[in-house]
Amino acid sequence: xxxxxxxxxxxxxxxxxxxxxxxxxxxxxxxxxxxxxxxxxxxxxxxxxxxxxxxxxxxxxxxxxxxxxxxxxxxxxxxxxxxxxxxxxxxxxxxxxxxxxxxxxxxxxxxxxxxxxxxxxxxxxxxxxxxxxxxxxxxxxxxxxxxxxxxxxxxxxxxxxxxxxxxxxxxxxxxxxxxxxxxxxxxxxxxxxxxxxxxxxxxxxxxxxxxxxxxxxxxxxxxxxxxxxxxxxxxxxxxxxxxxxxxxxxxxxxxxxxxxxxxxxxxxxxxxxxxxxxxxxxxxxxxxxxxxxxxxxxxxxxxxxxxxxxxxxxxxxxxxxxxxxxxxxxxxxxxxxxxxxxxxxxxxxxxxxxxxxxxxxx
Amino acid sequence: xxxxxxxxxxxxxxxxxxxxxxxxxxxxxxxxxxxxxxxxxxxxxxxxxxxxxxxxxxxxxxxxxxxxxxxxxxxxxxxxxxxxxxxxxxxxxxxxxxxxxxxxxxxxxxxxxxxxxxxxxxxxxxxxxxxxxxxxxxxxxxxxxxxxxxxxxxxxxxxxxxxxxxxxxxxxxxxxxxxxxxxxxxxxxxxxxxxxxxxxxxxxxxxxxxxxxxxxxxxxxxxxxxxxxxxxxxxxxxxxxxxxxxxxxxxxxxxxxxxxxxxxxxxxxxxxxxxxxxxxxxxxxxxxxxxxxxxxxxxxxxxxxxxxxxxxxxxxxxxxxxxxxxxxxxxxxxxxxxxxxxxxxxxxxxxxxxxxxxxxxxxxxxxxxxxxxxxxxxxxxxxxxxxxxxxxxxxxxxxxxxxxxxxxxxxxxxxxxxxxxxxxxxxxxxxxxxxxxxxxxxxxxxxxxxxxxxxxxxxxxxxxxxxxxxxxxxxxxxxxxxxxxxxxxxxxxxxxxxxxxxxxxxxxxxxxxxxxxxxxxxxxxxx
Numbered sequence: 007x008x009x010x011x012x013x014x015x016x017x018x019x020x021x022x023x024x025x026x027x028x029x030x031x032x033x034x035x036x037x038x039x040x041x042x043x044x045x046x047x048x049x050x051x052x053x054x055x056x057x058x059x060x061x062x063x064x065x066x067x068x069x070x071x072x073x074x075x076x077x078x079x080x081x082x083x084x085x086x087x088x089x090x091x092x093x094x095x096x097x098x099x100x101x102x103x104x105x106x107x108x109x110x111x112x113x114x115x116x117x118x119x120x121x122x123x124x125x126x127x128x129x130x131x132x133x134x135x136x137x138x139x140x141x142x143x144x145x146x147x148x149x150x151x152x153x154x155x156x157x158x159x160x161x162x163x164x165x166x167x168x169x170x171x172x173x174x175x176x177x178x179x180x181x182x183x184x185x186x187x188x189x190x191x192x193x194x195x196x197x198x199x200x201x202x203x204x205x206x207x208x209x210x211x212x213x214x215x216x217x218x219x220x221x222x223x224x225x226x227x228x229x230x231x232x233x234x235x236x237x238x239x240x241x242x243x244x245x246x247x248x249x250x251x252x253x254x255x256x257x258x259x260x261x262x263x264x265x266x267x268x269x270x271x272x273x274x275x276x277x278x279x280x281x282x283x284x285x286x287x288x289x290x291x292x293x294x295x296x297x298x299x300x301x302x303x304x305x306x307x308x309x310x311x312x313x314x315x316x317x318x319x320x321x322x323x324x325x326x327x328x329x330x331x332x333x334x335x336x337x338x339x340x341x342x343x344x345x346x347x348x349x350x351x352x353x354x355x356x357x358x359x360x361x362x363x364x365x366x367x368x
Numbered sequence: 369x370x371x372x373x374x375x376x377x378x379x380x381x382x383x384x385x386x387x388x389x390x391x392x393x394x395x396x397x398x399x400x401x402x403x404x405x406x407x408x409x410x411x412x413x414x415x416x417x418x419x420x421x422x423x424x425x426x427x428x429x430x431x432x433x434x435x436x437x438x439x440x441x442x443x444x445x446x447x448x449x450x451x452x453x454x455x456x457x458x459x460x461x462x463x464x465x466x467x468x469x470x471x472x473x474x475x476x477x478x479x480x481x482x483x484x485x486x487x488x489x490x491x492x493x494x495x496x497x498x499x500x501x502x503x504x505x506x507x508x509x510x511x512x513x514x515x516x517x518x519x520x521x522x523x524x525x526x527x528x529x530x531x532x533x534x535x536x537x538x539x540x541x542x543x544x545x546x547x548x549x550x551x552x553x554x555x556x557x558x559x560x561x562x563x564x565x566x567x568x569x570x571x572x573x574x575x576x577x578x579x580x581x582x583x584x585x586x587x588x589x590x591x592x593x594x595x596x597x598x599x600x601x602x603x604x605x606x607x608x609x610x611x612x613x614x615x616x617x618x619x620x621x622x623x624x625x626x627x628x629x630x631x632x633x634x635x636x637x638x639x640x641x642x643x644x645x646x647x648x649x650x651x652x653x654x655x656x657x658x659x660x661x662x663x664x665x666x667x668x669x670x671x672x673x674x675x676x677x678x679x680x681x682x683x684x685x686x687x688x689x690x691x692x693x694x695x696x697x698x699x700x701x702x703x704x705x706x707x708x709x710x711x712x713x714x715x716x717x718x719x720x721x722x723x724x725x726x727x728x729x730x731x732x733x734x735x736x737x738x739x740x741x742x743x744x745x746x747x748x749x750x751x752x753x754x755x756x757x758x759x760x761x762x763x764x765x766x767x768x769x770x771x772x773x774x775x776x777x778x779x780x781x782x783x784x785x786x787x788x789x790x791x792x793x794x795x796x797x798x799x800x801x802x803x804x805x806x807x808x809x810x811x812x813x814x815x816x817x818x819x820x821x822x823x824x825x826x827x828x829x830x831x832x833x834x835x836x837x838x839x840x841x842x843x844x845x846x847x848x849x850x851x852x853x854x855x856x857x858x859x860x861x862x863x864x865x866x867x868x869x870x871x872x873x874x875x876x877x878x879x880x881x882x883x884x885x886x887x888x889x890x891x892x893x894x895x
Contacts, residue, residue: 038561039462074832074884075490078560079523083462119462161459162495188489189882251777269777323772 007057007127009049010216015040015118020222020313021215022114024236027303028317029286030111030137031073035080037115043122050118051127053103055209058129058200062102065090065197066133067120068113070141070158070180071190076112079188082161086120086192092157092165093194105129105203107144107196109211110137110286116192131207133196135334136303139285141180142173143346145336146196149206156180156195160187208334214239222312232312233327242331243364245290245297246279247272247309250324266306266320268328279328281306283317288351290328299353301338301346302360303331330360370428370895373416373596374821375409375584376627377401377434383817384412386420386427389895391634391822395420396814405436406583413591424592428895433601433627433820436580437573437617441473441671447572449478451515453506453539454564455486455522455531459495465521465564470672477572480513482506486531487523490882491834495523498531500538507542517571518549521564525553527832548574548615555616555677557830558884562676569673570618577617581610597895603679605630605660605819606826606890609859621670622679627819629654629661629680632783634822635809641781642770642803645815646788648690649706653683653769658868660890662773683773687765689788690715693723693758700754700761716750717742723750725791728758735790762791767801779804785812826868827854828888835883843885844870851887860891 010018019033026033044050058064067086069076094100104117104124109132121128133144141153153176156168166183170176176195184191198206217239225232237244248268255264263284270277280291287304290297298304306315309325336342338359348355371394376383382401386394397415402408409432417424440446452465465481466474484502487495510518518539522532532551539549550571556563585598600613603622613620625645632643639659645652655662661680668679686704690711694701707714707722714720716727718741729735731747732755774780782803784792789808797806811818829850833843848867855865871886 035463035561038468042463042467072490072882074558078558079456079487079489079495080460080560081462082458082460161461163458188493188495189491249771323774325772 007054008052010052010118011049012041012044014216015044015115017219017223018118018212018215019115019219021218022110023314023316024218024305024307025114025135025211025215025303026110026137026314026316027286027305028283028315029139030108030113031076032316033112033115035076036069036112036119039081039083040115040118040122043119047122047125050121052130052212053127055129055131055204055207058103058203060199060201062200063097063099063197064103064105064129064200064203065093065101065194066105066107067117067192067194068107069116069190070193071184073112075189079161079190081192084123085159085161086116087123088163088165089157089159089192089194090120090124092159092167093155093197096155096167097197101126102200103127103129105207106132106212108132108134108137109208109215110134114212114215128212129203129207130212131203131209132211133207135208135211136301137286138346141177141195144196145208145334146198146206147173147345148336148339148341149202151196151198151202151206153195155197156193158183158187158191158193160191208336226311233307233329236307236312237329240331242329243360244327245304245330246270246277246292246328247274248279248326250320250322250326253320253322264317268326271325281328284351285317287317289348289353290330296355297363298330298360299348299355299357300351301333301342301357303333305329305331330364332360371422371426372821372895373413373427373430373593374817374819375412375430375432376624376816376820377405377409377432378624378816382408382412383814384416385814385817385821386416386422387818387821393811393818394422396811396817398813404583405580406587409584409587410590413587413593417591425595427593427596429599429893430588430593430596431599431601431607431820431823432584433623433816434580434620435624436576438621440573440576441569444472444476444671446576447476448516448575449514450480450568450571451506451510451513451518452481452564452568453503453518453520453535454481454483455498455520455535456495456560457483457485459487459523460560463561466568468561468565468674473671473673477568478513478515480510480515482509486535488525488528488531490524490527490832491836492528498534500534503535503538504542507539510547511543516547517574518547519552519564519567519571520549521552521560521567523560524832525551526557526830529553550574550615555618557676557886558832559676562674565673566618566675566677569670569675570616573617574614577620578614581614585610599823601627601820601823603677604663604826604888605823607823607859607893618677621677624816625652625654625682626661626680627816628652628785629656629819630659630822631815631817631819632785632809632812633659634818635811635815636783636807638781638783638807641783642773643783643785644766644770646784646786646791647688648708648711648788649686649688650684651687651766651769651788653773654680655773660868681773683769685765685769687725687762689724689726689791691725693725693728695754700757702758702761702765712739712741716746717744719743719746725758725762728755728762729791729793731755732759732793734793734795737790759793763793763796763800766792770800771802774802782806784808785815787813824890825855825858825860825893826888826890827851827856827858827860828886829854830884830886832882832884840883843883844872847885847887848889851889855889855891859894861894862891865889865891
């Protein structure tokens with residue numbers, strides 16, 4: 007157990023953007039909410055998964071919908087607590103702690119604000135170890151935990167409780183409710199026990215995000231190369247170093263799809279890298295050969311600052327280092343790949359772990 | 369003969385230029401900026417009128433570029449106390465107004481705010497009806513707290529500004545015209561905190577702007593220029609009327625670099641390309657697209673405050689004519705330290721002891737400076753290898769900026785302005801990477817004032833369109849029409865108005881029923 011202060015939140019937000027692999031929404035609003043909450047309520051208790059009692063009720067909290075809406079229609083602040091309370095009422099039991107579903111992007115910081123406001127701990131773990139666009143794309147799902155009962159709440163005081171036949175139906179129904187609620191909603195879902203957290207969650211990802219953020223911050227302060235340090239922490243690979251020379255986008259059914267092309271610099275001179283994305287970066291192709299694919303993480307970092315560039319922010323002229331980070335082993339199982347493998351996103355390729363793909367290069 | 373005058377008030381110099389109706393430069397004049405500003409403007413006006421022999425009554429329009437508001441915010445001086453009214457309750461309570469402001473700035477601006485029911489959803493529905501009684505209560509509180517200016521910001525006001533407008537009516541009726549009111553939808557885009565911040569900063573500089581603009585008006589009168597319409601230039605290189613500028617002075621905040629880019633474009637006739645402005649301490653690189661500076665897409669901090677204010681996309685590096693040249697671990701380092709205006713005492717060629725980029729340019733034999741104090745013999749001891757390495761470094765840094773700012777891999781033309789431009793060797797112009805040609809125009813030292821004089825009139829919109837009741841094409845068509853109408857309303861000649869920029873951003877993670885569209889249209893000013 008340890009305490010998180012405002013500085014930790016600042017670092018977590020940067021680390022979360024790296025784990026966001028280009029998507030997941032800007033952690034900015036969640037960060038401000040968490041920092042305000044700490045200022046008013048005191049520091050947040052972060053629990054290691056091993057410290058959670060097996061029979062404790064753990065309720066994950068998150069925001070759902072368009073990050074663009076979140077930055078304009080900022081939450082009231084307690085709708086997320088309302089969502090959590092709705093589940094507590096449903097179980098007739100208080101939540102022992104909350105947890106993040108998604109360590110990448112804005113949903114890394116939302117549960118922190120919840121923990122500070124309710125004076126409950128947040129578990130140092132999450133359900134993705136990165137960012138993904140849909141509700142069933144969590145390791146909780148792989149372990150047979152159901153997203154429902156799921157509670158959604160808006161700033162007006164509306165709350166919706168969803169009991170669906172499976173997690174895919176939860177995704178469909180909640181996506182529709184989100185639109186009615188104005189494009190973004192606060193949610194509590196995948197209620198689980200402490201024992202289930204230990205089994206199904208990806209451990210210590212909040213600490214990981216904090217460590218990544220702190221490394222980038224300190225490297226910037228000392229004007230050192232942050233990217234090497236980042237790679238060390240995550241056992242990652244430098245996939246490419248280059249300049250973005252072309253970005254193409256199109257919108258398909260609410261997803262921002264596209265492709266970015268980089269021209270190599272330094273030791274990559276003469277080479278080319280293509281990144282295909284759909285909200286998040288999905289596939290990296292070097293000189294026609296796939297070198298990394300979802301569910302492994304592909305993140306674009308600005309060459310000088312080490313700060314991550316989102317898929318929305320990709321534009322011609324950026325000099326970037328593209329890094330590949332092995333995903334959690336849970337995603338590499340047959341069930342994991344069925345849920346978030348390249349085929350789910352429409353790529354007819356076999357998943358090969360990034361370590362194996364990189365073997366030929368190192 | 370109808371003539372135009374462009375004025376640029378900079379930190380050190382105030383420049384004035386006169387252009388005829390075919391945009392030909394009639395005369396130009398440079399004079400030191402004075403503390404009271406007015407005197408400097410009058411000196412510049414008198415100087416340029418004298419130089420040209422033009423009758424003041426022939427001047428039909430005058431355009432001013434100023435950095436007053438920028439300086440007031442950066443220095444936290446002469447800012448007014450602002451009351452903030454946010455329309456969005458019950459939404460948005462999680463992040464209160466002014467919480468992201470630096471402490472010292474909040475001290476000056478005050479901490480008076482109220483969040484009341486109102487505001488809209490992304491598709492234009494109301495979050496809640498505007499609570500008019502609460503608006504009146506805010507008016508009373510504002511008076512009691514001694515607020516000098518007001519900022520109103522409603523959720524999704526760029527989609528639907530009705531609530532901001534209604535709140536404005538109520539406040540204007542209650543408070544009269546003595547308290548200026550800023551509406552957020554008129555200055556910012558999606559992103560509540562950033563837009564609200566921009567509105568607050570705008571409200572805070574209203575009085576500074578008012579006195580600067582009054583000084584401008586007074587100076588024009590004293591110089592005998594009475595038949596001219598007066599304008600201020602804004603960040604995007606277009607004009608606003610004196611009345612509008614008094615309400616939205618924050619729009620002048622980056623007009624300096626913008627005018628320089630526009631002026632450079634004009635002097636060369638280039639509509640697409642890169643402008644490299646090498647000064648004494650920094651090199652500023654911007655991109656001209658269809659005759660206008662390309663705008664930055666990311667959040668910009670002004671005086672420590674995060675805003676989403678539209679600014680020109682600029683790359684600035686610490687490499688200018690006065691930058692220090694150092695040898696470190698066998699490699700050459702240039703800048704960011706600079707001797708600045710002390711070049712003529714500290715530079716080696718002048719007998720000083722500091723090796724600068726200008727010394728390198730002189731030693732390299734490609735720069736000529738007409739200054740009797742220079743003795744080239746003082747540079748003879750420099751290692752030729754060091755000189756050639758330093759030259760290569762200068763080229764590399766400038767090339768790096770050009771490459772970064774470009775939007776396509778094709779070679780682009782580059783306009784080189786600024787006094788420090790001599791450090792880039794002319795014999796290398798043809799070899800610069802990614803560059804088709806380098807143009808060094810005549811009168812480049814007046815690029816800012818000329819940029820002000822040639823400014824056009826624009827109109828723009830930035831809205832989220834719901835695609836449930838209209839198609840994407842209809843949405844874009846509607847957006848274009850709105851932007852064109854805005855430009856005409858602002859004083860553009862209708863048959864000259866054209867759409868210069870369209871940007872379409874889908875709202876991710878929502879089923880494809882909403883899109884944010886930004887359109888800008890520009891036209892020639894009716895004189």
